[in-house]
Structures are given as C-alpha cells and as structure tokens.
Amino acid sequence: MRKSRKNPTQSKVKYYLLGLVAIVVILGFFYATSSRSPQTKPMILYVNQGNGVVNGSNFAGLLETATSHGFNTIFFQVYRSGVLLFTDGSLNQLAASSHGKGLKIFFALYFTNSTQKIPASIYSDGEDGINLDMSTLSVDAQTSLFDSLSSSYAGQTAITTTNHMRRPVLCFS
Numbered sequence: 001m002r003k004s005r006k007n008p009t010q011s012k013v014k015y016y017l018l019g020l021v022a023i024v025v026i027l028g029f030f031y032a033t034s035s036r037s038p039q040t041k042p043m044i045l046y047v048n049q050g051n052g053v054v055n056g057s058n059f060a061g062l063l064e065t066a067t068s069h070g071f072n073t074i075f076f077q078v079y080r081s082g083v084l085l086f087t088d089g090s091l092n093q094l095a096a097s098s099h100g101k102g103l104k105i106f107f108a109l110y111f112t113n114s115t116q117k118i119p120a121s122i123y124s125d126g127e128d129g130i131n132l133d134m135s136t137l138s139v140d141a142q143t144s145l146f147d148s149l150s151s152s153y154a155g156q157t158a159i160t161t162t163n164h165m166r167r168p169v170l171c172f173s
Contacts, residue, residue, distance in 0.1 A: 045073070046075040046077075050110075055086075055090075060097065073103065073105070074103055076108055082113075091122055095125060106127060107122055109130065111137055111145065112136055131159070135160065
C-alpha cells in the first residue's frame with residue numbers, strides 16, 4: 001500500500017498565504033484605528049453645589065476658570081439631595097454658555113437616598129450627558145438608578161461612585 005505524501009511546496013505556499021492574510025488583517029486594523037479622529041480625553045471639572053453655589057450670576061467666571069486651566073468637560077451639579085436646583089430654561093442657558101466656550105457639560109445628579117428620583121425634565125436641556133453621583137447609596141440602589149436612566153435617556157451617561165476601598169470611580173457608558 002502506498003502512502004500519499006503532500007507536496008512540500010504546496011504546504012509552504014499555504015503557510016505563506018496564511019501569513020500574508022494575517023499581515024494584511026493586522027495592517028488593516030492598524031490603518032483603521034490610526035485613521036480615526038483622535039479622541040480627546042475628558043478633563044473634568046466637577047462643580048459641587050454643596051461647597052458653594054454656582055448659578056447664572058457667576059457661571060461665566062466658572063467657564064473662564066475651566067478653560068484657562070485646561071478643562072474640557074464640566075460635571076455641573078443641578079440636582080442635590082432630591083431637589084432640582086435650576087429651571088429647564090436656566091439649564092438650557094448654562095448648556096449654551098458652556099458650548100459657546102467649547103466645553104461639554106454633564107448635568108450631575110447627586111443622590112443621598114434611594115427614594116430620590118431622576119428628574120426626567122432635564123433630558124433635553126442641551127446637556128452633553130448626565131452624571132449620576134450616588135456614592136452614598138447601596139449597590140442595589142445605584143443599579144436601580146442607572147437602569148432607570150438607561151431605559152429613558154438616550155444621551156451619554158457617567159457615574160460617579162466609590163469602589164470598595166472608598167476611592168472615587170468614574171465610568172462612562
């Protein structure tokens with residue numbers, strides 16, 4: 001009985017073709033990722049209304065400070081402990097002013113207990129996204145708020161919380 005042997009030249013050609021395909025795929029990946037416009041890393045200024053109120057009268061100064069110190073995104077607390085601090089008209093003006101200075105603005109919602117609800121009226125006030133600040137809540141309450149926002153808000157979401165070592169954590173979705 002005769003064993004058939006593969007032609008060694010054919011085997012080498014197959015390996016060369018597989019290698020060539022792999023190189024083309026790798027080069028294509030690098031070309032595709034390098035040709036995208038570069039993403040600017042967010043440099044975030046968080047405005048905590050509990051440390052000193054920022055409103056329409058001193059918002060322009062905040063914007064000047066943010067731009068002169070290299071920030072490109074503001075997390076502006078508009079909801080604190082269950083209270084919406086601004087009207088929709090005021091929020092539209094704050095967002096327009098931020099955009100006029102080339103800054104993104106996320107409306108930060110600071111929650112202190114699980115009974116507080118997300119103020120849905122702010123979803124179309126010109127914001128670039130919404131930040132859920134819920135460090136003091138249980139993981140279940142945080143998950144519930146995030147699920148609620150995700151199901152009703154199409155914009156970008158950020159979460160400010162702390163990890164198990166009580167260090168600040170920021171996540172975007």
